[in-house]
Amino acid sequence: MDNLYQTTILEHGQRPHNFGKPQTVSISREGFNHLCGDKISVYSSKDTSNLYLMFESVSCVICKASASLMTLTINKSSIDEGIYIINEVMDGIKNGNIDLDVFSDDMSCLNQIINYPSRINCALLPWKTAKDLIEDLKDD
């Protein structure tokens, strides 16, 4: 528990970055965790050529923190980079081995989720939803 609800998770979960809706939304996707009823909306802004994602959610601290870290990690990336990052991080969350040589130290908190198997879906929901959104963007 002390490892899960550590400072980084609490900071991002309680005061998430990029929480809200961009003024101009190009595309959005909703994600839903049927196990717990949590909902997240991920938005892409129209105003930039590279990715700029924001989100709103009715969700737990783990999901919000994961979403906050996701936007900080992905934003300003290209679409292809975004998909690559998401795949890497989702694998990292599932295996507890997000590469901290590649990603920021703050992401290390997501490596603890593997110790709480019932919470992995909470952490994955934003990334899955963003992946759906970015794949839609790529198809456009």
Place this chain on the structure above:
Amino acid sequence: MNEKSEKIFNVEKIRSDFPILNQEVNGSPLIYFDNAASTQKPISVINSISDYYKNDHSNVHRGVHSLSVRATEQYEQSRRSIAQFINAAQDHEIILTKGSTESINLVANSITHQINTNDEIIITTMEHHSNIVPWQELCIRTGAKLKIAPINTNGEIDLDALKQLINKRTRFISMVHISNTLGTINPIQEIIEMAKSVGAFTLIDGAQAAAHMDIDVQSLDCDFYVFSGHKLYGPTGIGVLYGKEECLNSLSPYQYGGEMILKVTFEETTYNDLPHKFEAGTPNIAGAVGLRNAIDYLSKMNLDMAVNHEMAIHDYALNQLLLIPNIEIIGTANNKSAIISFIIKNLHPHDVGTILNQKAVAVRTGHHCTMPLMDHYQISGTIRASFSFYNTLEEVDVMIEALDMAINMLS
């Protein structure tokens, strides 16, 4: 309280019957407050399953050898015990299923040919998904309309609104006896009478009720009553569909195959009589044996005292919870079982539940398979503590301390 019952109802003695309770989780003694999801099993139930497989197992019915005869006797004795437990008029009115969900699906499927496009099916806002989706599907198949009886802010059925919904088109009323989320004990006797007045079938989902109150299906006069073994201190994978003989006979078979036939040719099949008509395939014999032993265990207990003990824990926990700032109790019916659902402002149930688990307090968090009820309260989920006769007031104190810790950590 007589001397005998006082001697019988001894929490420490009862706890010693449940080996799983004697363990530590995350370095602290387990506190199991998730009894609405599934109850733990007394050693007599565990041993009965093991003994059955060690000594008596074979396939039931039709066998001429001794093991098959013994297995059949064990299985059918379970049916007799269940019939006595809920005071069914006849043993063959007891159909053994996987659980409440399968029991409801059986009825909702097998009654299809009796429902038409002008009919209406009534359920309530507080139903478990297992008592919603089968009826939705029935309505899709038949064109019948699904009507939802509303509840008030306390989580009680609005009987006046229900009366308005019931009319000559009402073909079926299916509702929960005790809400798994709210703990509300519904006035099913009154509602069954309302249904009878228009000739509607009634099904009562007793999944939460069977372990916490006397069930007398003849007195209730319901057409169908369902419950699960695992919420009754019995094994998983075994459950009960009670149906009045004439009601069961009016249903089509649910599944087809062995056991449920009298005669099969390539041209046609004749179906078996009750109860076998609804028990296709090899049944869960060991599960039935375990359920019978769970019923035996409960029958030796003074149920009134057990329920009083559960409610004493409920009342104590409720009073302690109400001292916590920003807490809201979801479900405050006057007639309630030992279930408390609550939310704490700005805290997500899953986060609270995870922290409680670190203090070995097992509660359930989320929508409890009642998403429409969550929508009614405009919440995504609750924290639910549900109590059994093996719980103690001291365990409630630990939960409250753990909640304080969770609030401090997450706020």
